[in-house]
Amino acid sequence: MSGARGLPQRRILDTRFGQGQAFVAAWQAWKDDPQGPRILHYVAIAEQAPHGQELPQPHAWYGLLPGVHRLVFEGGHVLLTLCIGDTERMLRQLDFHADAVLLHGDAPIHLKALARCCRRGTGIEVRDPAAGMRQALEGHGFVLQETDDAALRGEFAPAWQPRGPRPAPAAVAGRCIVVGAGLAGAAAAASMARRGWSVQVLEAGPAPACGASGLPAGVLVPHSSPDDNLLSRLSRDGARATLQQAQALLVAGQDFELSGVLEHRLDGPPSQPPPSPAAAVWNRPADPGQKRLAALDAQAAADWHQQAAWIRPARLVQAWLAQPGIALQCGAGVGRLRRDASGWTALAADGRVLAAGEVVIVAAAVGSALLVDGLTLQPVRGQVTWALHDGPLALPPFPVNGDGSFIPAVPTQAGPAWVCGASFERGATDLQPREADQQENIDRLRRLLPSVSAQMEPASRPLQAWVGIRCASNDRRPLVGPVGEGGHDGLWLSTAMGSRGLTFAALAGELIAARIHGEPLPLARNLARALSPDRRKNRPGTRASAGE
Template sequence: MEPLAPAHLSWDGDHPWAVDYEDVYYGSEDPQGEVRTVFIDASRLPQRFATTARFALGETGFGTGLNFCLTLATWRECASRDAFLSYLSAEAHPLAPADLARSLRAQGIATGDIETLLAQYPPPLSGMHRIHFPADRVVLTLVYGDAAPALARVQGRVDAWFLDGFAPSRNPALWNLAVFRQLARLSSTGTTLSTFTAAGQVRRDLAEVGFVVQKQPGFSGKRERTTGVFSDAQPTAPAADRIAVVGAGIAGLSTALALRERALRVTLFDHQGVAAQASGNPAALLTPHLSAGDSGRNALALSGMRATQALLEATGATDWGSIVLAHGVEHRGITRHAARRLAHLAASDPGRSGDLFTVLSDGADLPTLFYPGALGIDLGRYCRQLGAGLELRQHAVLSVQSGGDGVTVHADHGPEAFDAVVIATGAGATALAAGQPLPGLVGGQMTRIRTPLAALGNHALTGRGYCLPERDGQHWLGATYRRDRGSAGVRDADNDANIRNLGWVDRALEDPSSVEISDAWYGARAVFRDRLPMVGAMPGPPQGLGHPQMRIFLNLGYGSRGLLYAPLAAQVLADRICGLPEPLPDTLAQRFSPTRFDPAERQDG
């Protein structure tokens, strides 16, 4: 992630002017009329929206967001209630939030849409940032950075393009073969494009990459504009309709919801029910995992935090009380390893991680960071809320077998055919993902205490172990980290260990024998050696696109970071299965790849 220079504006009334490009954001006195004529109507969006289950729209030049907001309004008017829209937009110089709001308010955009946009508006850092409009089944993915290299990192397919940068003579970096080749790569046969310009070189370059272009009458005094259709054949994955998700923890539930949002029929399998294993944790932390020397991991953390916060907001779980136990997490460098890591972070620029942290103390003896967006969550209760509206089969899945046009799930009640299967069974993946790299198992125990802790406010503390407030004046302490597979279940020794490890929180915890223990919880977590999950098609021999092997997907191995990564990985998988633009650059998605431990792939990478 690299900081971006924001757009430098001047104003003519309510019309913004790009100082650096010496050009206007709105090309006429009727900006909304121009957007509808040049982009929405030229792309036949009302008709196409009315007949689609999923639609992907791409744009070069997000600007003030007016194109998106008017497209969103058209989607609401024309699309069916269960259809899904993915809107991808590239921007090298994003507007400051205040400028964005001023521009959209001047155009009469609904206050609610502006507020939703601003509430999730990303920091000005290069990369991909997703904004959710869950009530409309719409996601906006902002691709920040120079268009050609940024779009080269996008995976997925686009059905229609809006080309809406500044004039080609003012902004040649957005109107060239390097950019147009990326548009072609992301297009399928029949993908349309529309733009206000009719510049000859633009039309010739678009034709060179495979678009059949035509001149159209211009809008409001402009003589001509351009439309086009992509003609080169591109292979596409077979359409999917019925998906099975095996495993009803946070990974499986997030995946099932993301697939259902994309108008797919989803069946969830878990013979033990929802959150019966590690996702039943009554006191989990959502915190970013940051590194002063690994900007890629920080980008994953930023995307993960944003995805989980969006899911919490969409499902109404952000209020205090039954699900959210703490807002904000204070991280102290209690251990030697944590002290070194936090000291390096404290010396770095918080803005380069999207301001995921602030520095409370940079002292070498006890560096302390605060994560303002972090949360303490009753994960088990939240998972049960997520699963309430899903179709759950409490049957044991014995095996999955690909062949023909789909995958057969062999469960204890008999076989059932699906178009694709996602294995999200965490610690129980051994039988279903035979022959694949499997995670190690690590046991963890939480301890609930009734002892008052004066030093703890409304946020959680972490350092050596973690502590967060709970209902009725109680607190959760945790968690142990057992590598011995044969020691499942709650142990008194682990309760004592949790209390001793958290002695730095409050003097009331210095003597374990004086602490009133009211409950305990144990769960086994699946973890890979790099502490990242496996997300993607099950590895196997190289196969062509659409081969049955590509219909079995893995989503497992989260360890203690399910809240941070599972909702993000669910978006990645759901988009990949549907062939939609994904929320992560390919270089970051590769960090989740099930083949990342393969020596040949590491050498190629």
């Protein structure tokens, strides 16, 4: 099951992960083969989460609840998609065609669902085949040969035309245009560059992250809900994706900190115990010590999010844009996108050609609506309050959120700063700071952390303000995916992150790259559909301005 020489990527499907021995072997084979694929995709199914301490990089194997999880290794070039749950159900959540299948004959499997994950020529290896396994596989289109080691090997070669969608021709890395150099655009650019594309990023402003992504610091924390709703599941996938990128690219303690986050639920009932140790990693009732560090009453309703952090978004944007294969052009506002037989051209308002490519990803926040017909987006003004502090303030050692958020110590060139906010005003686009919003942020901080607020009021350091315009969709979920049927036009969207750009940008970039290349998706198929731009309430036109 080693990598195929000369291919841009290889996709292996393993129907029983166990403790990951086959994955580790495939990973090692990839490392040993300097001419192997650029990216190794390993998709594995496990009925129960594996024990991370028995696997490489044990710190990465946390919070593995039932569902689909993406774990990233080797700088994004070895991607494990780990599906935890019933085998047939997990197979139905997959949306790719494997190059090779590893099947364990002593485990029951739904062969029709397995065949849907294969294309003509997909190789298969059956270890320890059970009685009747060969006949069953041949009845579903596999051609097999026996081997000396009591395994079956062969390929998917049905004598009939399989039903359902068949794989499109594999995307060949070429030129990609990304419109927007905020979190969404930088993440998409990095994902495409890792796959060998030459990426031209066009930014209307004078520098990257000059819009909402220029926030002094933000809180990365998964959403939690009693019924584990759609946003909760999406935000866990997004938080994991961003944390993996932050840990690989940023400097801990300066650019980000995996500190955990305390959620003070001002009007909430007492927290319920988590249903499992894996769930507790994401969200559990805060313990008395954590409440004490935040100077909260022992009876306060508060949750603890272990896999949560504060991040300086602009540093993450800069790290993504510094990846090989990416060129950034600032002061390059795109007035129109034109498509012709050779692909896409990005034009300035005066008609100048800014860039050309086979694929264009629009990640221009509210400006995306100017480039994609029929797209409805809402601007959301947010003002953050911050101040330097170097005195003996008794601040919690971690961020606290609930009614707004508070980050206690963000390193700056002038010293540590605390950050609180942000305000939330739909439809407003005014970038001038407002004294009323400063007071609103302080009032919210008073409710969130009374003892901290009391220390701030007599402080002599002046309050500072930062204002940015977020972008939201009608149903408040990001718009991530192709414009038009199946992305055949080469026009893609990554926008409307709202106040969760840190949560969703990395996941969105990987989702778009996976769809373009026919790769395994970085999340369950039903969750990917929930982000699709053509879902109800947010359906754009079939394309931007067509060639004239």
